[in-house]
Amino acid sequence: MNEDRIQTFTEEIGELKLRGARADRERWLLILGGLGLVAGVGLAIFGGFQASGTTELGDQVAFLATGTLIGLALVIAGAALFVRYSIARFMRFWLVRLVHEHRSETDRVIGALKDIETKLTK
Amino acid sequence: MTNPILELRNVRASYGSIEVLHGVNLSIGRGEVVALLGPNGAGKSTMIKVVSGLLRPTSGQLIVGGRDVTGAAANALARAGLCTIPEGRGIFPNLTVRENLLMATYSGHKLSDIEESTYTRFPRLSERRTQLAGTMSGGEQQMLSLARALATNPVILLLDELSMGLAPLIVAELYQQVAAIAAEGVSVLVVEQFARTVLGVADQAVLLAHGKVQVSGKASEIGEDVLAGAYLGS
Numbered sequence: 001m002n003e004d005r006i007q008t009f010t011e012e013i014g015e016l017k018l019r020g021a022r023a024d025r026e027r028w029l030l031i032l033g034g035l036g037l038v039a040g041v042g043l044a045i046f047g048g049f050q051a052s053g054t055t056e057l058g059d060q061v062a063f064l065a066t067g068t069l070i071g072l073a074l075v076i077a078g079a080a081l082f083v084r085y086s087i088a089r090f091m092r093f094w095l096v097r098l099v100h101e102h103r104s105e106t107d108r109v110i111g112a113l114k115d116i117e118t119k120l121t122k
Numbered sequence: 123m124t125n126p127i128l129e130l131r132n133v134r135a136s137y138g139s140i141e142v143l144h145g146v147n148l149s150i151g152r153g154e155v156v157a158l159l160g161p162n163g164a165g166k167s168t169m170i171k172v173v174s175g176l177l178r179p180t181s182g183q184l185i186v187g188g189r190d191v192t193g194a195a196a197n198a199l200a201r202a203g204l205c206t207i208p209e210g211r212g213i214f215p216n217l218t219v220r221e222n223l224l225m226a227t228y229s230g231h232k233l234s235d236i237e238e239s240t241y242t243r244f245p246r247l248s249e250r251r252t253q254l255a256g257t258m259s260g261g262e263q264q265m266l267s268l269a270r271a272l273a274t275n276p277v278i279l280l281l282d283e284l285s286m287g288l289a290p291l292i293v294a295e296l297y298q299q300v301a302a303i304a305a306e307g308v309s310v311l312v313v314e315q316f317a318r319t320v321l322g323v324a325d326q327a328v329l330l331a332h333g334k335v336q337v338s339g340k341a342s343e344i345g346e347d348v349l350a351g352a353y354l355g356s
Contacts, residue, residue, distance in 0.1 A: 012201070
């Protein structure tokens with residue numbers, strides 16, 4: 001290992017692009033989805049209250065468009081993000097568990113086969 | 123000691139909500155062999171995952187070559203020269219020895235050069251070059267795994283449970299190879315359950331239990347009583 005290799009290594013490490021300090025993307029999208037859901041519900045209710053507080057049709061339509069409709073859109077988008085990433089986490093744990101159980105079963109099968117082989121060769 | 127080539131500073135790591143490493147510190151110098159010991163479930167493999175970039179720590183820093191690389195992609199670290207040999211060897215069982223070595227040419231080295239250095243270091247693999255890797259013995263598979271890693275000219279080598287499933291004689295032979303690799307200047311972090319096996323070649327030893335460093339120091343100064351205490355929980 002010569003100094004050139006260490007130097008090259010240090011340079012390549014120096015050029016690495018790093019993700020941000022808190023860049024657990026999945027977790028943040030899950031939180032964003034939850035916040036979108038809550039904000040959307042709040043906005044929809046707010047728009048509804050504002051619309052019900054006036055008799056002017058134009059104002060009612062404006063409150064519904066900018067409050068309730070946008071709120072509903074946020075609810076749908078937030079719910080989609082929240083459900084998608086919640087399911088992803090659940091499925092990941094489920095898959096890991098399946099792999100773990102499969103490995104345990106394979107080990108048991110191998111153990112049983114070895115027992116049979118030992119008994120047959122006696 | 124000159125600046126360490128690799129450091130973990132107060133690293134915490136979790137799998138979901140379960141914290142496995144609780145504020146771990148580790149330091150590896152150039153050309154040093156550090157043995158990471160501990161019983162099952164201590165967090166040794168988790169620490170390897172953090173160092174290799176496969177698992178992002180929840181807090182703390184991974185310093186490589188003097189730079190904080192916490193969060194760096196594992197493939198980027200591997201390309202730079204931080205190589206991991208995983209538990210279970212990680213060879214391709216359905217490919218021949220030669221084809222497994224071909225996988226290492228991504229590092230820019232020619233297959234002929236890789237084969238030459240491999241068969242010089244591990245003559246036994248030369249006899250098996252056209253044999254399927256999955257049909258070789260555990261020791262030969264481990265040699266292939268080591269050879270493939272060394273073909274990439276690593277600066278830091280991470281070995282996870284080198285001795286798993288191998289006969290003591292083969293393990294001793296492999297650890298002599300590890301010592302030779304370290305003598306060439308490669309820094310090695312070895313995770314090992316069987317302490318006596320690795321302490322003979324390690325410079326430093328770190329004893330991990332329940333996700334915390336219990337003892338660290340010169341390998342020659344870690345006695346049987348300390349090991350027994352950590353493994354048996356006394």
